[in-house]
Amino acid sequence: MLKPLLKTTGLAVLLASLLAGCNSSSSSPGASPAAEKDDNSPVTFSYYMFSSGKKDTLASETTIGKELQQQTGVDWKMEYLVGDSATKAGVMIASGDYPDVIASSGEMSKLLDAGAYIPLDDLIEKYGPNIKKVYGPYFDKMRNPEDGKIYALPYTANQGEYSGSPNVGGGAFWIQRSVLKEFNYPKITTLDEYFDLIEDYKEKHPTVDGAETIGFVSLAGVANNFFTLQNPAMHLAGYPNDGGVMVDTKTHVARTVAGTEEQKRWIKKLNEINAKGLLDPESFTMNKDQYLAKLTSGRVLGYFNYAWQIGDASKNLLAAGIDEKRYAPLPIVFDSSIKDQYIDPPGFVNNYATGITVNAKDPERIIKYFDNLLKEENQILIQWGIKDQTYSVDEKGRFYYANDEQRKIHDDVELGRKFGFTYFSNDWPRYGGESTLSDGNAFSPGNQPEVVASTYTEGDKKFLDAYGIKTFSELFNKPEERPWFPAWSIALEQGSPEQVFTTKSDDLQRKYLPEMILGAPSNFDKIWNDYMAEFNKLDKAGYEKKITEVVQNRVAGKW
Template structure:
């Protein structure tokens, strides 16, 4: 991002802070601990009210699978328990998250803290989350400061804030390694084919076809040319591609014209037809994974780590568990490299997210939680939002997981980098459980250090091992995101976080489209090429019966509202 963009962002943040400033016991007790110290007198007094008691609360995290654990079993969680007198029993999703949340809604029984993921709106509509406005104003100065520029975005139509999302942007920092979507190819494939650089969709699948033809088996098992993630709510990892291939960022199921702000769905557009026709062609060539529509999330990750998959599209944050495992493999050629593939030359890729704010999903306190426990939980979350705690969550402990130069710049040694990328260490320390999901900022700290260590130049330059350096040199780049274009400014980004009321035509469209895609995409992709047009028309006929215009209208209003807020902030800053 150039200096003008940085200036625009800083003006926006400053102005919003000024505008907002102008507007302005059922717990389980299990032991005792000493209270810690805080940076503010108010926080000191409030946190010391625990009287040495430990309060344990239930937290259901619907964002993904994981090991169920009490936060105090991690290094970070234990520190936070000692400082706040609170810990959480974390339960992760197993199976269908919508079904799990639906059961909670039907019974009216919730854990005290809940991340309902894509069912967030349903829980809000059912009255499952309490309004947080008063709690934030009275007990959460750190959250108010961190999310200050975005508080207006967090409010629902009734003016209430129900959830705290993870990720309040404070400046743009281009990552050294891809964190978002990309077209991944196994490094061994790239090496064998003399390091090709795919730019178009045809280029990408030509590489897969050439390698698979020459290597029909890998380690005695059939080679999988291209696999896809379609399980449960993660189906977007297959359905979002037309958007990306056409040069748009991850705004969800819609495209937004940057000039007119016009919103349109693309599930019925030529871009989607073009994408599905390509997959139909790929399948006919024997390159598409026949289990793509039946495998679950864990099976998908396991397949990637098996070494049999030549390529796939996905978001780094979603497939990170598999890629982290491969990174620790002694054979670095089993790892993958991502490329910013588009439909055709001349399209500017937009895989790197612009500065934006997703107001949903996030974590909220549920009804049925006593007032005393509400206060304890919000104070805990506020403790997480403190700058020094944020640095613990992202960088760790000085002298153990990072160092500080005399000029105040943070860095990691090669040994610390290796340790903090080790899955077992990350679990034990607590990075795996606290790094995302809780109140969290990204971008830059006030002292100029990057929030995320991999985005700190002093760390990025040391993160690359010999295998990384081989591929960086082969492609003539210094970082793996150098191949990706800088993101364009989009004040509404991301559009997919728009609150949609349960039972409305717009919400029905989302569910009906999901059902339609899961039913028809396999038929389209696995069809004989001669039947593609017939299958596409059958899908299109059903799509046209969906209330997509109502959905477009809801997103349109949200986009315009966000842009209006941004424009007012920019005007106030002048």
């Protein structure tokens, strides 16, 4: 088991200095005479996030939250999802017991249909100059098609020049670097090559620290993460993450991933590796914490996932300091003739957003907080932190990490929670992640070339040199333009035939895909045929027609 090797004394000193710095008037971004006229009396609101993997806390218990509280008087009781999001949303709706604010993470249409959110148009007009500045160009894409009103503030309103990530923040087939090193850093492109390499390594190294080496692991047992089993089929076929569909770039016609030859090919490959003992049998039973612990253990050779889902494991492996046990992202496809499209093109998502509920005690105060949060100096605070403490600025005005202590506050899991990066970098009204600040710096530190260059370890550099590249994203093809992207943001009315199709389709996949994967290879075709017999009873054609219609409307500029 690889454990983080942390120097607690130095970190304690760092945290003390950070907290002390935040109590100083000189480190209060956003303060202005106009702000002093607002009601800054103490108040605490409730904020529920339909995202998991974070500990419930008060915003004021973080450095960022405390700083924002000093500016506004507002504190937040932040609560995160435990269990299934659809179930939690259903309970909220049935009881009518809503917090002041909800970040939807995919439950937006259900909550909207239930009347959980209030319209924000008048509040924005009266109290939201910064909201209008950030979201103004996107207002037409944010309006509810039923009444033309704005109910929530999304997280993808990119500002300035588009700033792509030098590293891979999305989906990939990840492989332990020791596997690549063992075979002198080969170039592998196809799914067969990927699993052949893992199989060869596992044969040579059957155990790690006395425990069995795990060839490949999935997070498919966690209800809200089942898409990590569904999505690889589209990526292997050369499509980005458009959700449950693959959209032709020329005709703009959408077709489901479920029930296709692409899905069959992917699931059959998992059946084959399972029969060889390469697939972790707990892939369909363990929870997310157990999954992340396995990735951190050094026993897992490969997995498919999105980088944002495994951030804590990545940080812990980095802190442990053993580069060979860290993972490298690979753009794996079915056949070498396929052009990978793992990296997302620029897009706008309007249904993963934050809204004020009908139970909110003081919507005016809340919208003012959000407006203050969207000042550029506060957007810098939630991403970069405090100048000269968590980042520095060079003579050219470029942001960077001047030392290991600055870098550590961003990379270490517990320090990130204490400072607030873990809590404030997502699930709040914010600039889109690919934004550029007004001075040309990247909004996201992970997109800043100076930061990326300084954070590469000797192991990173050795890997990049072996493949003749300067950043990990150079392993991947650049994204093609997709004006509709992402299709998974298309809102489906609750109870509509299309929404019913997605629910029943997902239910069938949850039932049959694990059975296909874990069963004997001789039974695969029979189970696939049983699955398709049930799947073909669903209105796939109606669903594809609807998604195609919305995609083509978006291409025409109609959102």
